[in-house]
Amino acid sequence: MKVLMINGSPDISGCIHTAMELAAEELKKEGIESEELIVGNKDIRGCIGCRRCKTTGKCVFNDIVNETAPKLKEADGIIIGTPVFYGTPNGTILSFLQRLFYSCGLDLHMKVGASIVSCRRTGNSAVFETMNQFFGINGMPTVPSTYWNDVHGYHKEDVLADEEGIETIRNMARNMAFLMKSIQDGKKTYGLPDTPHEHFTNFIR
Secondary structure, three states: OEEEEEEOOOOOOOHHHHHHHHHHHHHHHOOOEEEEEEOOOOOOOOOOOOOOHHHHOOOOOOOHHHHHHHHHHHOOEEEEEEEEEOOEEOHHHHHHHHHHHHHOOOOOOOOEEEEEEEEOOOOHHHHHHHHHHHHHOOOOOEOOOOOOOEEEOOOHHHHHHOHHHHHHHHHHHHHHHHHHHHHHHHHHHOOOOOOOOOOOOOOOO
C-alpha cells in the first residue's frame, strides 16, 4: 500500500515537510510506503475552465499536474499539506489541486485523504477546512486524529518543539494506516458500496 504526500510549501525542508516526515515514519511502521511530492515551489497556473480534460483525460497544460495523475491513481491514500498564507492555503497548492482533481478523471472512491496545515499563530482551521473539501466531493474518507492536523511554528525546529502537533500528526498517520487496511479488507469481503452519481442539478428556480 502507498500514500502520496503532496507538499504545497515553497520551503522544501520547512514545517510541512517536517510534519510529512513524521507521518511517513508512522506509515512505514505499518508497512505502508509513502512518496513526498514537492509542488509549492513550482510555477503552476490555475484552471482556465476550458474543459479540454473532459475529452482528452488530462489537463491542457502539460506540467506536473499531468505527471501526478498516475501517482494518484496508484496510491491508496493521499496527504496534502500547505502553510497558511493570509488565512488561506498557498495559492500554488490550490491551483495544483483544483486542476489535478478536476482533470484527472480518476475514480477516487474510498481512497483515504488527510490534510496537514502549518501556521505561525493562526488561520489553520480555515485552511484545514478548505483542504479537506477535495476529499468529500470525491467519495474519499477523511482521516481523523486527536486534534486538527496542524503544526505551529516558523521553522522546522519550531515544529519539532510542538509536542501536541507532533502527537496529532503521528496519530493521524496511524489512523490513516488503519483506514487504508480496513478498506482493503472490506473490498475483499463486501466489495465497495454502490454510489451512483447520475444527477447533476443547478440551483436555479
